[in-house]
Amino acid sequence: MLSYILRRLLGVIPVMLVVGVFVFSLLHLAPGDPAAIIAGDNATAENIARIRASLGLDRPFLTQFLDWGGGVLRGDLGVSMFSGLPVSQLILQRVEATVSLAASTMVVAVVLAVTLGVLAAWKAGSLLDRAVMGVAVTGFSVPVFVVGYLLVYFLSMKLRWFPVQGYRPIADGLWDWARHLVLPSFALGLAYVALIARITRTSMLEVMSEDYMRTARAKGVATAPLLLRHALKNAAVPIVTVIGIGVALLISGVVITESVFNIPGIGRLVVDAITRRDYPIIQGVMIVFAGVYVLINLGVDVLYCFIDPRIRYR
Amino acid sequence: MSTLAATLQGLRRYPTVAVGGVLIAIVALAALLAPWISGDPLGFEPVNRLKPPSAEFWLGTDSLGRDVYARLVHGARISLFVGLAVAVLAVAAGGLAGLLAGYFPRVDAVLMRVMDGVMAIPAILLAIALVALLGASVKVVIVAIAIPEIPRVCRLVRSVVLSVRNLPYVEAARSNGTRVVRLLWRHILPSTVAPVIVQATYICASAILVEAGLSFLGAGTPPEFPTWGNMIASNRMFLMLAPWTVFAPGICLAIVVLAVNLLGDGLRDRLDPRISRSM
Numbered sequence: 001m002l003s004y005i006l007r008r009l010l011g012v013i014p015v016m017l018v019v020g021v022f023v024f025s026l027l028h029l030a031p032g033d034p035a036a037i038i039a040g041d042n043a044t045a046e047n048i049a050r051i052r053a054s055l056g057l058d059r060p061f062l063t064q065f066l067d068w069g070g071g072v073l074r075g076d077l078g079v080s081m082f083s084g085l086p087v088s089q090l091i092l093q094r095v096e097a098t099v100s101l102a103a104s105t106m107v108v109a110v111v112l113a114v115t116l117g118v119l120a121a122w123k124a125g126s127l128l129d130r131a132v133m134g135v136a137v138t139g140f141s142v143p144v145f146v147v148g149y150l151l152v153y154f155l156s157m158k159l160r161w162f163p164v165q166g167y168r169p170i171a172d173g174l175w176d177w178a179r180h181l182v183l184p185s186f187a188l189g190l191a192y193v194a195l196i197a198r199i200t201r202t203s204m205l206e207v208m209s210e211d212y213m214r215t216a217r218a219k220g221v222a223t224a225p226l227l228l229r230h231a232l233k234n235a236a237v238p239i240v241t242v243i244g245i246g247v248a249l250l251i252s253g254v255v256i257t258e259s260v261f262n263i264p265g266i267g268r269l270v271v272d273a274i275t276r277r278d279y280p281i282i283q284g285v286m287i288v289f290a291g292v293y294v295l296i297n298l299g300v301d302v303l304y305c306f307i308d309p310r311i312r313y314r
Numbered sequence: 315m316s317t318l319a320a321t322l323q324g325l326r327r328y329p330t331v332a333v334g335g336v337l338i339a340i341v342a343l344a345a346l347l348a349p350w351i352s353g354d355p356l357g358f359e360p361v362n363r364l365k366p367p368s369a370e371f372w373l374g375t376d377s378l379g380r381d382v383y384a385r386l387v388h389g390a391r392i393s394l395f396v397g398l399a400v401a402v403l404a405v406a407a408g409g410l411a412g413l414l415a416g417y418f419p420r421v422d423a424v425l426m427r428v429m430d431g432v433m434a435i436p437a438i439l440l441a442i443a444l445v446a447l448l449g450a451s452v453k454v455v456i457v458a459i460a461i462p463e464i465p466r467v468c469r470l471v472r473s474v475v476l477s478v479r480n481l482p483y484v485e486a487a488r489s490n491g492t493r494v495v496r497l498l499w500r501h502i503l504p505s506t507v508a509p510v511i512v513q514a515t516y517i518c519a520s521a522i523l524v525e526a527g528l529s530f531l532g533a534g535t536p537p538e539f540p541t542w543g544n545m546i547a548s549n550r551m552f553l554m555l556a557p558w559t560v561f562a563p564g565i566c567l568a569i570v571v572l573a574v575n576l577l578g579d580g581l582r583d584r585l586d587p588r589i590s591r592s593m
Contacts, residue, residue, distance in 0.1 A: 018431025141572035146564035252438040
């Protein structure tokens, strides 16, 4: 298994290389002078020359790419055009908010979705089942910002249960931190709940029709252990797969959710960079998020061997 | 008469297709007839700022005194157009790539690595980067949303091609001396049509969502266009005072995406029970 993990780790290299080439050449594939594009519509020639020099755009493409790629490997993502600060520093400052949001969303969504999915499969065909599946289809179709504003309008503005927006660092107190994360996590989590609940139900139904489930029921295993230990454990592989696939959904959603709830995370960093045409920031965040996505999917693949020892690796 | 009866019976058997289809037809009709069934989406009268829904303004007015209903109906045009255009573009590009990757092992090795890389970049960030570089226009938004969808279509088509390329009827055509282009076009491509149609529906739904998200973030269709995302973004500060300005486009967005997803689910059950939406 160790050799499998090692091989998968090596497999990350070509993927990230493609990501790197793609992200880097976007700037150069755009028609016109990259420096002029970054400088904006009413830039002076001086300004453009400054940008060209600071990005090293006057050197050959391959040199630029190797230089940039080497920097990325050392954790140097370039310098923001707007603030002059290193992009890696700007990202690190905002990691806590984004990770808090992503992690709390993940926890809320997985707990809620697996519970709903198991219940729906247990009472397949019942009203509960149909309600859960209805929520699953709808949840997949309502955009994050619409769910977000609905929650804010009713729970924050009308009922005043939660803060309207903002973020408090953990260091300022756990309670305040959690209170500010409730609505964003539910808004962002809904699509995720839909995705996971659906697959949990399907996978559970499949397992529950197996012979050993009938045997277990016949020998008198109680409902809870029957559903959890016998069924859910064996239904776990597709569920974990979908959780991995959903990470891409989560990352895109984080960017929008941070804007809805005014959370100063990495997503806000990118959105603020759009109007300032701060391309190094957009580039840096793309690389970091792509890396996170690839690593999480690698983690999911490795997790399979622990969940299901029957899976053999070539 | 018999075909009509058959159609009706088919719709009863697949109610999701019927519900989705009817909802989409209504919205499409409203979008097509927008200039005739609503007022001016751009004209603003500051006197009428943030008016609640009334007989004159069915869905009230926004922060600049513009008619929310008129903007909503005109916004449907952009949403539907972007959804359709992205689906067509992604299916064409991804389909071609998938055919080639599935049929030529050498192309496969390179192409699938590239696709893996593209898939790793979060769709919304890729779109933001393209819009920031190329400037915001409907054309750029369509291309920017289509690119991240290409790998998904490519993988799907490739898997179908791999499963049929060595079937006897393809072997027979090959040994008859059928040229590669004709072989791909006449003998292999038809097997991919059913799953691709289903996939295209889901791409359309997701494109409508992403377009709205990009507009909302200020990285999409230019703000002067009345898109649903732009409407929500420009009125979000007035959520407390005038919730209709945010919820009218928001609920429309949800209904349209739900309708397209329902259509996709129905088509999937009808055309191809094997593929699941998690792909």
